[in-house]
Amino acid sequence: MTPPYFIEVLAANGDVLQRQRVEHLPIHIGRGYGNDFILDDAHTAERHAVVESDDNGNLVLHDLGTQNGVIHLGKRQLSVPLSGTTVVRLGHTRLRVRDAAFPVPPEVADTTMHAWEGGAPALAGVALIALFIGAEAALVDSDTESFQTIRYLLLIASGIAGGLVWSGLWALANRLFGGHARLGRHLFILGSGLVAAGAWRVVSNVLAYAWSLEFLTRYGNLVTLAIICGVIFFHMRTIKPRHARPLLKGCTVLMLLGSGLILASNLQSSGRLADELYMSVLLPPAVRQSPDHPVRDFMAEAAKLKAQADTARARAGKAGVDDDDGD
Incomplete structure (x- = not known):
């Protein structure tokens, strides 16, 4: 790990709310003023946790025997290895720790229309x-x-x-x-x-x-x-x-x-999926571009509808008679 180190306070969506640079290890974290990183969180202890380097040179966060502890992936842990993407919760505060060598993603193209503001x-x-x-x-x-x-x-x-x-x-x-x-x-x-x-x-x-x-x-x-x-x-x-x-x-x-x-x-x-049963807006005839249908086509369609209605009425009447006979 390469100093300096950066402690970041995260929002629930992952956005960085606060970032503080620390030059050395160990890094003491807590609510007390004697810590390297001070937490403004009533659910944390005066001396809550410490970040140290293990035998392999990797960062590790240790709980200092607090009441609410250190939470990682929903479980309380006494020690949590820190990889730079590791997020831990101390009280109500979400933290992660990164060193100066942590890689950052490539620059994002600026597509914001800055002139179209205000x-x-x-x-x-x-x-x-x-x-x-x-x-x-x-x-x-x-x-x-x-x-x-x-x-x-x-x-x-x-x-x-x-x-x-x-x-x-x-x-x-x-x-x-x-x-x-x-x-x-x-x-x-x-x-x-x-x-x-x-x-x-x-x-x-x-x-x-x-x-x-x-x-x-x-x-x-x-x-x-x-x-x-x-x-x-x-x-x-x-x-x-x-x-x-x-x-x-x-x-x-x-x-x-x-x-x-x-x-x-x-x-x-x-009884239908459509918003309206027929066209509710009538415009001047000059707007009409579709060819008109002759009266015989209308009468033929009306005859088909009448035949269908008669058939349905006959079936309904027959079903009613059958029900009466059954009774």
């Missing part, structure tokens, strides 16, 4: 939220042809306030687990997600009506759910940019569970 993404996010709220209100009022400025302003203000609360919670998590709040980025992520959801709603309705692609509206809630999961993914990736793969897996599982709940709810309420 006010710029915040203003863009607020603008996108306002755009979404205003466009949604305009679509709702398109049938009534009424425009009330104060109503629009109140809706936009309430929407921005809600967006600030949502983004503020993510910024708080970012501050706690990522070191920086990045409120502006979280506002931009939320605004982008809302605009994407609104754009999908408009585009799916137009495509479904123009080319008879009813599945776009019948299962449109699944796409909206995917957009929501995408927003959550980018929020979490802003907090932990190096954990993109596990975060993506978690959001995928969330989307699959949510999709199952949506389909099950549709099946229970209407």
Whole structure:
């Protein structure tokens, strides 16, 4: 082992909370001021442990007969060999000890958009939220042809306030687990997600009506759910940019569970998996691009449905008669 030595206090997720350099061995650890490394932990003793070198020159941590001891891999140990990756718990404090020769991983490429910080993404996010709220209100009022400025302003203000609360919670998590709040980025992520959801709603309705692609509206809630999961993914990736793969897996599982709940709810309420039984949005005829079907095709389909209904009714009646005969 090569001096100096470094004692690191770790968070539960492995992040380094504190690092102290010690020039020599042995290293005394405890709550008392006479130690080389002082623990601010009421669950540790005045002289809790000592780090020494064994006969082979490797570091070993010894418990000094304390009440709570030294915990390694969930078990109390009197002595624990330290390899540099070994994590021990003293009271409520997680520690590891490394020497100056401990290898570090290669430099990570900096993919952070440092120019996209602070006010710029915040203003863009607020603008996108306002755009979404205003466009949604305009679509709702398109049938009534009424425009009330104060109503629009109140809706936009309430929407921005809600967006600030949502983004503020993510910024708080970012501050706690990522070191920086990045409120502006979280506002931009939320605004982008809302605009994407609104754009999908408009585009799916137009495509479904123009080319008879009813599945776009019948299962449109699944796409909206995917957009929501995408927003959550980018929020979490802003907090932990190096954990993109596990975060993506978690959001995928969330989307699959949510999709199952949506389909099950549709099946229970209407007997079908689709969100709606028929296309609920009708646009001007000029938007229609799919060729019209002649009346005879409609009558033929209606005759098939009538035949199926008659057959089902006859079977139900026969089953009722058989039950009466059995009684």
